[in-house]
Structures are given as C-alpha cells and as structure tokens.
Amino acid sequence: ETGVTQSPTHLIKTRGQQVTLRCSSQSGHNTVSWYQQALGQGPQFIFQYYREEENGRGNFPPRFSGLQFPNYSSELNVNALELDDSALYLCASSSVEAGEFNEQFFGPGTRLTVL
Amino acid sequence: DQQVKQNSPSLSVQEGRISILNCDYTNSMFDYFLWYKKYPAEGPTFLISISSIKDKNEDGRFTVFLNKSVKHLSLHIVPSQPGDSAVYFCAAVSDSWGKLQFGAGTQVVVTP
Numbered sequence: 001e002t003g004v005t006q007s008p009t010h011l012i013k014t015r016g017q018q019v020t021l022r023c024s025s026q027s028g029h030n031t032v033s034w035y036q037q038a039l040g041q042g043p044q045f046i047f048q049y050y051r052e053e054e055n056g057r058g059n060f061p062p063r064f065s066g067l068q069f070p071n072y073s074s075e076l077n078v079n080a081l082e083l084d085d086s087a088l089y090l091c092a093s094s095s096v097e098a099g100e101f102n103e104q105f106f107g108p109g110t111r112l113t114v115l
Numbered sequence: 116d117q118q119v120k121q122n123s124p125s126l127s128v129q130e131g132r133i134s135i136l137n138c139d140y141t142n143s144m145f146d147y148f149l150w151y152k153k154y155p156a157e158g159p160t161f162l163i164s165i166s167s168i169k170d171k172n173e174d175g176r177f178t179v180f181l182n183k184s185v186k187h188l189s190l191h192i193v194p195s196q197p198g199d200s201a202v203y204f205c206a207a208v209s210d211s212w213g214k215l216q217f218g219a220g221t222q223v224v225v226t227p
Contacts, residue, residue: 004158033214042119042204042217043159056214090158094213104213106151106158 002027004093004107012113018079021110023091025072031055031096032074033104034066037088049074050096078112086114118142119207121218129226134192136221138205141186145207149215150179150190153202162203163190195225 005024013019025032031050035043045058049068063079072093078085088111092104120139128134138148146167151159165172165179165188172179178191192199205218 031212035215035217040124040219042121042206042219043215045209045214045216048212048214050212055212056210058214092158096212102213103161104215106160108156108158 004091004105006089006091006107006110008110009108010111010113012115013081014115015081015083017081017114018077019081019112021076021078021089021091021112023074023076023093023107025074025091025093026105029093029095029105030072031094032068032072033092033094034074034076035090035092036060037090037109038084039087043090046076081114083114086112088112117219118145119205119216119218121205121221123221124219125222125224127224127226128195130197131194134190134195134199134223134225136190136192136203136205136223138188138190138218139186140188140207142207142209142216143183143186145209145216147208148179148181148188149206149208150177151204151206151217153204153220159204192223195223197225197227199223200225 033048034046037043047057052068067075088109090109091107094104149164150162153159181188202220206215
C-alpha cells in the first residue's frame with residue numbers, strides 16, 4: 001500500500017508568482033485535506049476535497065485554490081504569492097463515508113519559500 | 116483565533132522518565148482529540164486519540180487524559196525513549212469530516 005506522496009519536496013518562488021503543489025492520496029482514500037504549517041506553528045486547515053468537490057475551507061483567501069482528480073490525487077494552487085506564504089504545505093488523505101471520518105494520513109510536505 | 120493551544124514549546128526529559136505534554140482548547144463543541152508526532156522532513160503521524168465520552172485512553176507507553184470540565188488534555192509517555200524525540204501536536208476534530216485544528220506543537224527531547 002503506497003502512502004501519501006507530495007511533490008515537489010522544496011520550492012523557491014518570488015513574490016507575485018504562482019505555484020502548484022501536488023499530492024497523491026493513499027490508495028482507497030476519497031478525501032484530501034491541505035494544511036499550511038508556518039514556522040513555529042501547528043498546521044492550519046486550508047481546505048478539504050471530497051470526491052472532487054471542495055468540502056469546507058479554512059480562513060484562507062481565494063488565491064488559494066485546489067483540485068481533486070478522479071484518481072483522488074490533488075493540487076493546491078496559490079496565486080500572487082506573498083512572503084507570508086512561505087511555509088510547509090501538508091496534504092492528508094482519508095477515507096470518509098456518510099460524514100464519518102477515519103484517520104488522516106499525512107504526506108511529508110512541500111517546503112515553499114517565497115522571496 | 117487559536118482554539119487549540121499548546122503552551123509549552125519544548126520539553127526535555129531523561130530517558131526512562133515520564134514525559135507529560137499539555138493541551139488546552141476553547142471550543143466546547145470539540146468532541147474528539149488526537150495527538151500526532153512529527154519528525155523532521157516527515158509528515159505528522161497519528162499517535163493516539165480520545166473521544167469526549169472518555170477521560171482516558173491508553174496504548175502501550177502512551178496515555179491521553181481528557182478533562183472536559185476545564186477543556187484540557189494531556190499526553191503521558193512512560194517510559195520516555197530517545198526515539199520519542201520529536202514534535203508533538205495536539206489536534207481537535209472540528210467536524211464530522213475530520214477537519215483538524217492543531218496546536219502549535221511541543222518539541223520533546225529525550226536525553227540519555
């Protein structure tokens with residue numbers, strides 16, 4: 001069974017640029033959540049996708065957007081990058097049915113640095 | 116608005132002794148809590164959880180205690196081992212879809 005994978009591992013961008021981060025869910029999982037972990041803080045919930053539809057969003061502006069594909073892999077897109085977007089971005093997959101959640105499995109994260 | 120708080124950023128403990136990590140929350144609607152462990156360059160991994168209908172859950176060396184009256188939970192690790200050195204996050208499940216609210220984490224260092 002393959003775990004959650006994320007790419008790239010590290011990324012450096014400049015202010016104003018756009019970035020796409022990718023996540024491959026664990027086999028059999030239908031839900032993916034994205035979290036932002038700034039330095040010295042805990043992960044903050046960005047949004048969740050369930051069967052290709054956004055299923056809840058945290059306190060993040062619209063320039064943070066996402067997609068979930070039929071194979072349950074996912075992308076996180078951030079437009080107009082700001083210095084404060086520098087963080088570790090974590091993807092977590094889980095199997096959710098009828099609103100009953102199960103354990104979330106996290107990927108290793110993508111470290112984004114905005115200069 | 117930080118609804119889950121870990122007020123101790125770090126903890127140093129000798130091998131073989133007990134590690135106690137604390138977590139406070141403000142939202143009384145939270146009814147399920149988890150502890151995650153994170154090593155550098157890895158994602159958080161699930162450690163142990165507790166439902167609000169319980170006040171204690173044990174799994175090997177790890178025990179979580181929940182005191183709903185004061186909105187406080189703690190993780191006890193006995194005995195502590197060098198491999199336990201990691202960042203520990205307390206998290207609360209905020210809805211039935213499993214969305215998590217995390218504390219800021221506690222860095223645990225277990226010394227020989």
